[in-house]
Amino acid sequence: MFRLSGCLIAVLLLAACGQPDPAPGPGGVTVGxxxxxxxxxxxxxxxxxxxASTAAQAE
Structure with a gap:
């Protein structure tokens, strides 16, 4: 049980190590x-x- 929770904590910590993408890009959205x-x-x-035939079928 402790091994599983230790692995889960390690995965969560590693996932948090990615570079953040908060810098606003064009239009006020993030770069990502x-x-x-x-x-x-x-x-x-x-x-x-x-x-034209496909467009007529869609209507």
């Missing part, structure tokens, strides 16, 4: 949030444009 938004925008731009 801005990076995630950029990745999402790239994914949306990579999608093919819907054709």
């Amino acid at each position: 949030e801005a990076r995630a938004l950029d990745q999402a925008a790239e994914m949306l731009e990579a999608r093919p444009e819907p054709t």
